[in-house]
Amino acid sequence: xxxxxxxxLIFGFIGxxxxxxxxxxxxxxxxxxxDFKLPSVSGDQVSLSGLENxxxxxxxxxxxxxxxxxxxxxxxxxxxxxxxxxxxxxxxxNSNDDQISxxxxxxxxxxxxxxxxxxxxxxxDKDQKVIKAYGGMRTPHVYLLNKEENKxxxxxxxxxxxxxxxxNSVSEAYVENAVxxxxxxxxxxxxxxxxxxxxxxWTKETD
Numbered sequence: 001x002x003x004x005x006x007x008x009l010i011f012g013f014i015g016x017x018x019x020x021x022x023x024x025x026x027x028x029x030x031x032x033x034x035d036f037k038l039p040s041v042s043g044d045q046v047s048l049s050g051l052e053n054x055x056x057x058x059x060x061x062x063x064x065x066x067x068x069x070x071x072x073x074x075x076x077x078x079x080x081x082x083x084x085x086x087x088x089x090x091x092x093x094n095s096n097d098d099q100i101s102x103x104x105x106x107x108x109x110x111x112x113x114x115x116x117x118x119x120x121x122x123x124x125d126k127d128q129k130v131i132k133a134y135g136g137m138r139t140p141h142v143y144l145l146n147k148e149e150n151k152x153x154x155x156x157x158x159x160x161x162x163x164x165x166x167x168n169s170v171s172e173a174y175v176e177n178a179v180x181x182x183x184x185x186x187x188x189x190x191x192x193x194x195x196x197x198x199x200x201x202w203t204k205e206t207d
Contacts, residue, residue: 026135029191033059033145033152036130038093038123039106041113046091046121048145048152055087056146056155056182058175061136063094064112065103066198069139071164073116076140079160079175080120088144088179090120095131096139096201104201128203138197144178155182158193 027033037047051057058079062069080090096104106124113122125131134143144156156178161170174193181188 027133027143027154027157029154029157031154033143033154034133035152036125036133038125038130040121040123041106041110041118042121044121046123051089051147053087054089054147056144057152058083058088058090058179059134059143059145060090060092060160061095061131061134061139061141061143061200062092063096063101063104063139063198063201064108065096065101066139068164068197072140072160075160075167077116077119079179082176083179084120086179086183088182092118092120092122093125093130094122095125095128095136097128097203098126099203100201128200131200136195137200138195139200140197141195142175144175144182146182156188156191157195159195162193164196 033048035048037045040046048057060076062072062076064070076090076092084090094104094109098105098108102108106126109122109124112118136143140160142156142158142160143154145152146155147153156175158174160173160175161167162172162174163170172190174190177190178188
């Protein structure tokens with residue numbers, strides 16, 4: 001446990017020092033999410049506009065290297081397997097700069113996706129435009145989108161659940177509860193939570 005905390009602190013420091021957070025506005029609940037087109041490890045391009053028959057999407061900013069992201073991989077797979085057939089597929093996006101974090105390169109993403117047999121699209125946001133638009137700051141960081149009149153509207157932002165260490169000890173499954181509320185045409189009780197994870201490895205700005 002002590003070693004885990006030390007690793008997390010190191011990752012968090014490295015990921016947060018090279019970008020001016022004031023430049024990021026990000027989405028709020030009720031905002032329309034912009035479309036994007038990103039390369040997926042499958043060889044395809046992934047976009048919101050490509051989800052023609054979906055009811056929405058579970059967009060998760062994640063990566064290969066963060067201990068928190070790794071701890072949630074199986075739960076992300078379970079979210080996709082449960083909710084993709086019901087209209088809410090997972091789109092996982094890695095936005096880390098691979099010059100700062102070589103383990104998050106596109107080639108490394110392909111390896112990790114193969115090792116874990118990811119059933120969802122795992123896309124690379126190399127220029128970091130998508131994560132800056134969304135306002136993601138951590139891995140993992142979730143944006144649940146609901147399709148309303150052909151617009152993808154932000155319905156939940158934050159953490160996957162309230163226990164990254166032990167899935168069996170989760171008492172608040174934030175994303176699952178939010179998707180279930182949408183499917184039942186009910187109000188989402190908890191619409192925002194604090195994303196817990198490693199800081200994004202921002203591309204260093206040059207003058």
